Amino acid sequence: MAKARALDRRRRSIRNTRKITRTMELVATAQFKRAMDRAVAASSYTQRIVSLVNDLAHAGASVTHPLLEEHAETKNAALLVLTANRGMCGGYNTNMIRMSMARWKELQKEFGEGAVLEISGKRGFSAFRFRGIEPHQTYTQFEDKPAYEEVDELATRYIEGYYAGKIDRLEIIYTRFVSMSKQVPVHEILLPMTRLISDEDVTDFVSKPSSEGGKKTEADLKKEAVIRAAQSRLSLSGKANIREGGEIPFDFYPSAQSVMEEIVPSAFRIKLFKCFLDAGVNEQIARMVAMKAATENADQIISMLNMAYNRARQGQITNEILEVIGGANALG
Amino acid sequence: MKCIVVTPDKTVLDVEASFVALPLVDGEIGIGPKHTPIIGRLGYGELRIKSGSDTKAYYVESGFVEVLNDVVTLLTDSAIEASDIDLDSSQQVLTEALAKPAHNEALTTLKEQSVAAARAQRRIAQKRALQ
Numbered sequence: 070m071a072k073a074r075a076l077d078r079r080r081r082s083i084r085n086t087r088k089i090t091r092t093m094e095l096v097a098t099a100q101f102k103r104a105m106d107r108a109v110a111a112s113s114y115t116q117r118i119v120s121l122v123n124d125l126a127h128a129g130a131s132v133t134h135p136l137l138e139e140h141a142e143t144k145n146a147a148l149l150v151l152t153a154n155r156g157m158c159g160g161y162n163t164n165m166i167r168m169s170m171a172r173w174k175e176l177q178k179e180f181g182e183g184a185v186l187e188i189s190g191k192r193g194f195s196a197f198r199f200r201g202i203e204p205h206q207t208y209t210q211f212e213d214k215p216a217y218e219e220v221d222e223l224a225t226r227y228i229e230g231y232y233a234g235k236i237d238r239l240e241i242i243y244t245r246f247v248s249m250s251k252q253v254p255v256h257e258i259l260l261p262m263t264r265l266i267s268d269e270d271v272t273d274f275v276s277k278p279s280s281e282g283g284k285k286t287e288a289d290l291k292k293e294a295v296i297r298a299a300q301s302r303l304s305l306s307g308k309a310n311i312r313e314g315g316e317i318p319f320d321f322y323p324s325a326q327s328v329m330e331e332i333v334p335s336a337f338r339i340k341l342f343k344c345f346l347d348a349g350v351n352e353q354i355a356r357m358v359a360m361k362a363a364t365e366n367a368d369q370i371i372s373m374l375n376m377a378y379n380r381a382r383q384g385q386i387t388n389e390i391l392e393v394i395g396g397a398n399a400l401g
Numbered sequence: 402m403k404c405i406v407v408t409p410d411k412t413v414l415d416v417e418a419s420f421v422a423l424p425l426v427d428g429e430i431g432i433g434p435k436h437t438p439i440i441g442r443l444g445y446g447e448l449r450i451k452s453g454s455d456t457k458a459y460y461v462e463s464g465f466v467e468v469l470n471d472v473v474t475l476l477t478d479s480a481i482e483a484s485d486i487d488l489d490s491s492q493q494v495l496t497e498a499l500a501k502p503a504h505n506e507a508l509t510t511l512k513e514q515s516v517a518a519a520r521a522q523r524r525i526a527q528k529r530a531l532q
Binding site: 111118218327332335 | 407408409411425427430442464465469474476504505507
């Protein structure tokens with residue numbers, strides 16, 4: 070009986086694990102929906118800013134702004150890394166950590182004491198601490214639902230730092246949302262701003278994943294299926310409406326130039342905010358996919374154990390019958 | 402006429418209005434129906450939206466306004482309903498803003514902005530307190 074019982078115990082423990090991963094998948098799906106809604110809501114603002122910039126460009130406004138200008142000497146560089154506070158999301162954190170670790174080494178070589186490391190997310194800074202690197206700033210408050218106010222505070226600090234010459238360059242490492250089935254870790258320079266803001270900065274959160282060219286691996290397809298299932302369950306809200314417009318004779322208050330100058334810091338803030346939103350959405354997607362895979366794996370193991378258990382049980386019964394028959398024969 | 406207020410977080414307001422008064426960077430502007438297309442820079446101050454006999458007041462903090470096709474769109478960092486602003490806390494925000502450093506030109510601008518924002522908030526709070 071010993072073997073069958075041990076198998077049964079294992080099967081039960083895996084069933085429990087499956088329950089947990091399944092629940093986590095559902096939770097991640099719900100949070101993904103929330104994160105997505107925020108991202109979609111925010112992209113409406115970004116879109117309007119972009120259309121405003123286009124209108125202004127039509128009116129012939131050019132921009133000069135301290136945030137667009139490179140400092141004569143680059144001595145201080147800040148690196149901001151966006152990771153998650155929690156694990157269980159596949160390769161999401163690992164990707165961020167691997168990428169930022171490499172970049173941080175480069176920055177240290179280049180700037181020495183002038184390099185500043187800032188990490189958002191427990192997973193990120195504990196990984197750095199484990200390797201004996203103490204980040205200068207850590208944030209845990211952003212989670213997967215960053216509020217604009219909180220990000221704005223950070224943005225204001227960066228802008229002030231840039232003006233004051235405390236930061237000459239701001240780099241960010243985060244996971245960029247390309248489409249539902251594709252998220253890539255990226256490294257970008259936020260300050261000085263190399264370009265203002267354009268359609269590129271508006272993420273199309275609701276486009277179909279199949280619109281991308283190129284071959285897809287099996288994993289990709291699987292991921293898409295998971296996401297599509299989640300989407301159909303939640304029925305995502307529609308895309309923000311884009312204004313169709315030719316050339317409109319706007320009146321500018323006070324002038325096109327002045328409005329343009331004001332847009333620069335706003336563009337920086339919204340870009341930073343978008344990084345956080347992307348990171349939040351991607352964390353949940355990663356978790357959803359990882360947990361889905363874990364649940365499926367548990368299913369597989371359970372069915373394997375089922376078979377092993379039944380065999381063991383049958384074997385045992387056969388043995389017992391043989392023993393009874395053997396006993397009966399010996400008596401007779 | 403429609404009035405839409407958008408912050409980076411969400412669309413705060415999307416209502417029909419008969420008249421909108423909003424703070425531009427150099428003074429208040431009133432916009433009625435069928436206004437000519439404008440793009441303007443918002444200042445810090447009170448946004449009043451009149452629809453029928455009902456008037457709603459908000460505090461808006463910098464950003465932009467676009468009037469086009471009878472739609473007034475405000476893009477602002479934050480829009481707070483006037484009734485949510487507390488006189489004491491707005492006073493505190495002002496004190497904090499006044500204590501900010503102003504070592505160079507850019508920092509001075511930043512300080513001026515936060516002081517202006519705090520003053521505008523306090524003004525709205527005072528106005529409400531008087532009513």
